[in-house]
Amino acid sequence: MRKIITFIVTKDCQLACKYCYLVGKNTNERMSFETAKQAINYILGNENLFPNESVAFEFIGGEPFLEIDLIDKICDYIKKELYRLNHRWFNDYVFGFTTNGLNYGSEKIQRFIEKNKSHLNIGITIDGTKKKHDLNRVYKNSGKGSYDDVVKNIPLYVTQFQQANTKVTISSADIPYITESVLHLYELGIHTIHINCVFENVWKDGDDILFESQLVQLADAIIDNDLYKNHECSFFNEKIGKPLDPVLRNNNWCGSGKMLSIDAAGNFYPCTRFAQYSLRDKEAWIIGNIHDGIDKNKLRPFLTLDRCTQSTPECINCEVAEGCAWCQGENFDAAKTHTVFERATAICKMHKARVRANNYYWNKLYRKLEMEGKREEFEANKQDIKPEIC
C-alpha cells in the first residue's frame, strides 16, 4: 500500500467554494521550506515508522499551486534525499495535486510539470457545466464563477495527462445538474470522473429522489451513447449495493491514520481533515510534530478502527452496505463525543438512491449487451474496479 504524505502548503485559495469543508482557510498560514525539510528528514529518517514500499507526496491547500516555488523546492529536496539515502521510495514515488486549475497554464507550473512529469498525478477540479460549476466554485472576493478560467486550461491538461481525471463533489443544490455536468466533462476530454456526495448533513427532503432520477438519466445517456466503453463515472460500480459480512468485510473505509498530513506549523495529523481548518466543532487531532515526532498513542484509535465498531446496527445489517462511504474526519466532527468511532450517517438516503440507480445501470447495460451479443466479451474484458476508498 502506498503511503500518502500530505503537505498543507497554504491555507489560502483564490476561490471560496460554497461546499468547501475547509472552514478555516486563511492567507497567513504558509509552510516554510525549513518546516517541510524537517518533516522530510523525520519521515525519511524513520523508515521503521513508514514501512510502505511506495509513497505519494501530496500537496494540498487551499490551492497548492499558489505555492509552486515552495513545492518545486520541496520536491527537489525529496528527490535529492531519496537518492542520497538510497531510499526504496526513490524507485516508486509520485507527487500528487488536487488543484482548482486556475494557474495550470502558467509558466512556473508548466515548468514544474515538465520537470517532474513521470512522477506526477494531477487532478483538476471542475464540477461540470458552467452553470453547475459556477453555482459553487466562486472567487472569494467577487463571488464570480471560476468556470471560464478553469476550462481554458483543460485542453492543455488532457493532452499532458492521458489519465486526466477530475473530482466532482455533489451537494444538495448540485443535484439537478449531475447528468449534464458529467456528460460535459466527458466532452471536455476528461474520461475519468471521481464523483461523490458530501458527507456533511446537508440533504433536504426529496434530494434522494431527485438524485436517483439524475443518475438514471445519466445511466441512459452513458449506455445509449456507448460511453461506457471508454469513460468512467465512479457513481456506477458493479460491486456496490450488496450486504457486507460483519466478520469478513469489517475493514474501515477511510484511510485516515495510515496517511500523514503536515501543516505550516509542523504539526502532524492522521489526515488533512483533522487539521483545525477543516473542523467545525472539534479541536484539531494533532498526532505529533516535526520536533517530537509521532505520538503513537494518538494514532491507536485510527489504526484499530473497523467498520462494525463505528457503525450503527442499521448500518451493519444494511442490505446495500457495500460502497457506502464515510469520512473519518466528518465522523469525528459530527460525533457526540470526542471519538472517531461514531459513524455519521447523513449520506444514508443518498447512498440508497445511488444503489437503485446503479442497479438500473447494470441491468440496462447487460440487457443491451445481451441483445447485441456482446455480453460475454464485455464480461471477459471488464476490469475489476473496486469501490473507491478514501
Add this chain to the structure above:
Amino acid sequence: MLQYLVILLDDTSVAYCHAENPLKGRNLIPLETLKKAILFGMKENLMIQYVYPDYELPEEYNEVIESIDHVKIGRDVAVYNEVPKSIATENVVLRLSIADFIAKQYDIAALLPQVTRLNICLTDIESFKDDQVEDYKKALATLNAVLLNLYKSGKQPQLNILTDRLQLKEMHNCGAGDSNITLAPNGKFYLCPAFYYDEKMGISNRLNHHKPSSERSVGDLEAGLQIPNPQLLKLDHAPLCRICDAYHCNRCIWLNQKMTWDNNTPSHQQCVLAHLERNAARDLLLKLKEMGLLAGEEIKQIDYLDPFDVREQF
C-alpha cells in the same frame, strides 16, 4: 448493566484511583442531594459506594448514609498515597507512582500478610517507559514470591494486579459509565470521579468542548443518566480490549481519553503494564498449580506485551 453508584460526599473526597483530586476547597454534598442520590440508587438497584473526605461529616449525614447498604471508601477501605507502616483496615488502596512501586516493593510485600485485599493503583501510568519493564517485572516477582509463601501457609490475600487474574475467565474492568456511575456533590453524574475533577479544572475541554462545562456531565438526578455514545464504554466496542486476556486490567477510560483521545482505546503504557501483570499472574498460577494450591484455568503463554502489535489488520 449499571451496578454501582459512587457518591462523592465532598469535593475533597479522597482520590482512590489513577486520577488525583486537585480540589482543595470543601464542598459537602447537600443533604437533600444525598437523599435523592440514595433514592436513585435504591430504585435502580445499585450498590452505593460513598467516597469520604478526610474530615468527619455532620451527624445528620451519618443517619442518611446508613439508610442503605454501602461501602465507605476512605473509611472501610483505607486509601494511602505512600506505603503505610501500619494499616487501619484489611482492605487497602495504595496509590503510588511506578517508580515508588518499584522502589518500595519490599515494603509493599510486608503489607501483604496484613491485608485481605490490597489494590495497587499507579498514578503515573502515562509516563511509564519501556525501559522500566524489567524493573516492574522484578517488583511483581518479589510480590509473587511473598504471595506464594502466604498461599502455602493457608492465607490467600488478594492483590489486584496479581491475584485477580487468577480467578477471572473474562474481562472484569473498571466499568466506568457502564457498570458504575459517579455522582458529584453538584448533583450531576460523571463517568467516574476523574471526569468530575477534570471538568472543575477545565482540562477536559476536548470532550464535548463545544458545550458549556455544565453540559459535560452525563446527566443529573432530575433528568437521569444521559450518557452520549454509551456503546463506546462497553467491551464489545473496544477493538483492542475485546481481543485481550489481561482480564484484570482497569481499562481506565479516563486514561484512554487522556492518552489516546478516545474512550475505547487504551494507551501503549496501559497495555504493557497490564500484560506484565498478566504474565506475572501466569507465573504465580503455574507455581500454585504445581503445588496443588490452586486449580485456576490456564493462562496462555504469549509473546507480546501490547495487543496493538498483534491486532488484526485489514
